[in-house]
Each structure stands twice: as structure tokens, then as C-alpha cells.
Amino acid sequence: MLHKVSLGTGNIDKYRLIQNREVIDEVVNLGEELKGLRLCHINSTPFGGGVAELLISYIPLLRAVGIEADWQIIRGDRRFFTITKGLHNALQGAVYEESRNVKTQRVYQSNNETNARELDPNYDVFIVNDPQPAALRHYSPDSKAKWIWRCHVDSSEPDDVTWRFLRPYIEEYDAAVFTTEDFIPPNLHLAKIATMAPAIDPFSSKNMFIKRYVCRELLENLGIDRHRPLITQVSRFDRWKDPSGTISAYRLAKAKIPELQLALVGSFVIDDPEAWDIYAAINEEAIRDDDIFVFSNLTGVGNMEVNAFQRASDLIIQKSLKEGFGLVVAEALWKGTPVIAGNTGGIPLQMPGDLSNYLVDSVEECAKNIVYLLKNPAISKSLGEKGKEIITENFLLPRLIRDELTLIKSLVAK
Numbered sequence: 113m114l115h116k117v118s119l120g121t122g123n124i125d126k127y128r129l130i131q132n133r134e135v136i137d138e139v140v141n142l143g144e145e146l147k148g149l150r151l152c153h154i155n156s157t158p159f160g161g162g163v164a165e166l167l168i169s170y171i172p173l174l175r176a177v178g179i180e181a182d183w184q185i186i187r188g189d190r191r192f193f194t195i196t197k198g199l200h201n202a203l204q205g206a207v208y209e210e211s212r213n214v215k216t217q218r219v220y221q222s223n224n225e226t227n228a229r230e231l232d233p234n235y236d237v238f239i240v241n242d243p244q245p246a247a248l249r250h251y252s253p254d255s256k257a258k259w260i261w262r263c264h265v266d267s268s269e270p271d272d273v274t275w276r277f278l279r280p281y282i283e284e285y286d287a288a289v290f291t292t293e294d295f296i297p298p299n300l301h302l303a304k305i306a307t308m309a310p311a312i313d314p315f316s317s318k319n320m321f322i323k324r325y326v327c328r329e330l331l332e333n334l335g336i337d338r339h340r341p342l343i344t345q346v347s348r349f350d351r352w353k354d355p356s357g358t359i360s361a362y363r364l365a366k367a368k369i370p371e372l373q374l375a376l377v378g379s380f381v382i383d384d385p386e387a388w389d390i391y392a393a394i395n396e397e398a399i400r401d402d403d404i405f406v407f408s409n410l411t412g413v414g415n416m417e418v419n420a421f422q423r424a425s426d427l428i429i430q431k432s433l434k435e436g437f438g439l440v441v442a443e444a445l446w447k448g449t450p451v452i453a454g455n456t457g458g459i460p461l462q463m464p465g466d467l468s469n470y471l472v473d474s475v476e477e478c479a480k481n482i483v484y485l486l487k488n489p490a491i492s493k494s495l496g497e498k499g500k501e502i503i504t505e506n507f508l509l510p511r512l513i514r515d516e517l518t519l520i521k522s523l524v525a526k
């Protein structure tokens with residue numbers, strides 16, 4: 113059997129303290145209508161990265177409103193995950209000729225076939241996240257469940273060859289979900305295509321309130337000088353997150369603000385064999401500069417520390433070149449910390465109005481904004497405050513649960 117992530121049951125009522133009551137009431141009502149529905153999310157890693165982050169809070173909250181929710185993780189060897197990382201990159205637009213290679217296709221198919229055999233099939237609805245397990249529906253031909261494919265990346269312009277390979281698997285689903293309309297790939301024929309943005313859990317250890325002095329102490333323990341300005345990027349070690357662009361922007365900014373420090377907080381995940389090379393390249397740079405710090409989940413920098421970095425940094429940078437949504441942007445803004453981020457994917461959704469002035473298309477623009485905001489703390493503060501309002505209104509977990517249960521209701525009603 114596939115591994116089920118062990119999780120508890122949440123408490124929907126405490127969200128009434130911070131979120132619009134109407135949304136919570138809608139969630140509670142949907143839960144009552146769908147009471148007892150057996151729902152299973154499937155993905156390829158139980159930690160690191162946005163999907164795992166989401167599901168850790170999401171599943172307990174679904175249980176809290178009466179849904180029998182679970183989360184199963186597919187298995188795969190290094191060869192499989194190297195291929196699926198290629199597919200992931202290709203959905204975001206990278207050329208991936210390998211996906212026409214029959215042997216490559218066979219590795220993908222046989223891993224999905226094996227996982228389908230080991231899947232606990234006793235659910236009414238499966239939600240399959242991202243391309244790694246996308247063929248599970250194909251290899252579960254007798255399933256009477258409703259199947260939803262949830263794509264978390266910007267798949268607006270996928271690599272042609274790869275999309276030709278994956279599309280038939282996706283078209284076997286009852287519905288597909290994308291973060292925005294713009295991400296729906298070309299020629300996708302499905303009875304139902306829905307859009308909904310991800311969300312963050314304000315009560316998770318990643319986002320819960322921590323007093324500022326505790327954050328500063330946590331950071332000081334990691335070698336950060338609390339009396340000097342700090343900018344931080346939090347992301348998987350992934351080329352689309354552009355850590356080298358962030359380092360270049362930091363260097364340009366440091367020429368104007370010599371006391372500047374940069375922290376790169378990254379995580380390794382099971383399904384990403386490319387991460388070690390990116391990590392090595394970043395370390396090369398960090399070795400030559402005492403004010404660049406590199407941390408990861410492997411060295412004990414977990415949720416609480418990320419929380420502290422997002423709260424106590426003067427600015428959060430997310431210089432992505434491609435981005436599905438960028439939960440890290442929502443996490444930082446929720447904490448009232450201003451963000452400078454790549455003008456790509458789902459990031460602009462989270463940074464409308466004045467915040468959009470800090471969406472950047474180049475290293476130079478990023479550096480210029482770092483210097484500007486560090487020299488204008490009042491503007492930084494007001495951006496953080498506006499950001500917190502935007503996230504509170506649009507990107508907290510109950511809204512996502514409402515959207516997903518509404519979709520499920522429409523599918524099971526048929």
C-alpha cells in the first residue's frame with residue numbers, strides 16, 4: 113500500500129478570528145452537505161515545496177468539517193523522479209525532448225502503474241497533484257471515484273512534445289484545476305476545468321505569530337547579525353527560483369549598502385534530483401562572502417526558523433523566473449514583511465496595486481528596489497501592511513477549501 117501521511121483533525125472555528133465569517137459558514141455548510149465523503153489527495157512528497165505545505169494543513173481542516181480526507185504519497189526511484197522533474201520543467205515551458213523517448217515514457221508509465229496497484233482505492237474522490245502521479249487515473253480503469261488533476265505550475269506554454277505525451281492522461285480525468293485561467297494549457301479537452309489559487313494556513317507553525325524578539329534570537333543563533341539589514345529568499349533549490357539572480361541582486365545592492373546580509377533558505381524534497389547541483393552552485397558563491405548564509409531543512413532550518421526569517425528580515429526576495437503560485441510570497445506578506453518578487457506566474461495575483469511596483473523582471477530592477485526599500489522604511493512598512501490585508505482577504509485556507517468543495521459537490525452531484 114502507498115504511504116499515508118499521518119495527520120490529525122483541525123478546528124475550523126478558530127479561523128473565524130481572522131477570516132470573513134461568510135467564507136467559514138460556506139465551508140461548514142459544504143462540509144455538512146458532503147459529510148462522510150471519502151477524499152484522497154495524492155502527490156509525490158510529504159515535505160518541502162508548496163503542495164506538501166498546503167496538504168499538511170488542508171487535510172486536517174477538511175476532516176474538521178466532516179470530510180473523510182487522506183493523503184497518499186506515490187513511490188518512485190531516482191530514474192522516475194529525474195524524468196518527472198523533466199516533465200515538471202517542461203510543463204513550465206522548458207524543452208524536454210526526452211519525453212518522446214519510448215524508454216523514458218515506459219519508466220513513467222510503469223512507475224504510475226505500480227503506484228496505481230498499491231493505491232488504496234476506497235475513496236469517492238481522488239485529487240492528483242502535478243505531473244508525477246498524473247497517469248494514476250489511467251492505470252485505475254475500474255475506479256468508480258471522481259478524479260481531479262490539480263496542476264500547481266504555470267502550464268500556460270508547456271513544451272509541445274511533453275504536453276502531447278501528458279495530455280491524454282489528463283483528459284481521462286473528470287476535472288482539472290489550475291491556479292488561474294492563464295495557466296490552462298492549449299487544447300485541453302475536459303468536461304470541467306476550474307481555477308482556484310492556493311492559500312496558506314495562518315495557524316501553522318510556519319505562519320503562526322511569533323514575537324519579534326524570539327525571531328531575532330532564532331536568527332542570531334544561526335549567525336545573522338541582528339543590527340544589520342537582512343534580505344532573505346526562501347525556496348526549494350530550483351533553477352526557476354533563480355537563486356543566482358538573487359545573489360547578483362544582493363551584490364549590486366551591497367555596493368550601495370555595505371552592511372547588507374543575504375540568507376538563502378532552501379529545502380530538499382524527495383522528488384527533485386536536480387536540487388543538489390543548485391545547492392552546490394549557491395554554496396560556491398556563499399563561501400566567498402561572509403554575509404551570504406545558506407540554510408536548509410537538512411541542517412535543521414524548519415518551519416519555525418522559516419517563520420522567523422519571514423518575520424525578522426527587512427525584505428523577502430522571491431526572484432523566480434517561473435512560479436506556480438509562490439506560497440512564500442503569501443507567507444511573507446501575511447507577516448507584514450514587504451516582498452520584491454519576479455513578475456511571473458501566480459506572484460502578481462498576490463501583489464496587486466502598490467505592491468506591483470516591486471514585481472521585477474531583472475537583477476538590476478531587483479537590486480534597485482532592495483536599496484530603495486531599505487532606505488525608505490516607512491514605504492516598506494506600508495507595503496507590508498497592505499500585503500497582509502490582501503492575503504487575509506484572498507489567500508487563507510478556508511477560501512481554498514470552499515472552492516475545492518464547491519467543485520467536488522458539482523462533480524459528485526452528477
Ligand code: UDP
Nearest residue numbers: 161162165346347348377378379438439440
Ligand atoms: N519551504 C520551507 N523551507 C525551505 C524552503 C521552502 O519550508 O527551506 C516552504 C515554503 O515556506 C513554502 C513552500 O516550501 O511553504 C514552497 O512553496 P512555493 O509555492 O513558494 O513553491 P514550490 O516549492 O511549490 O514551487
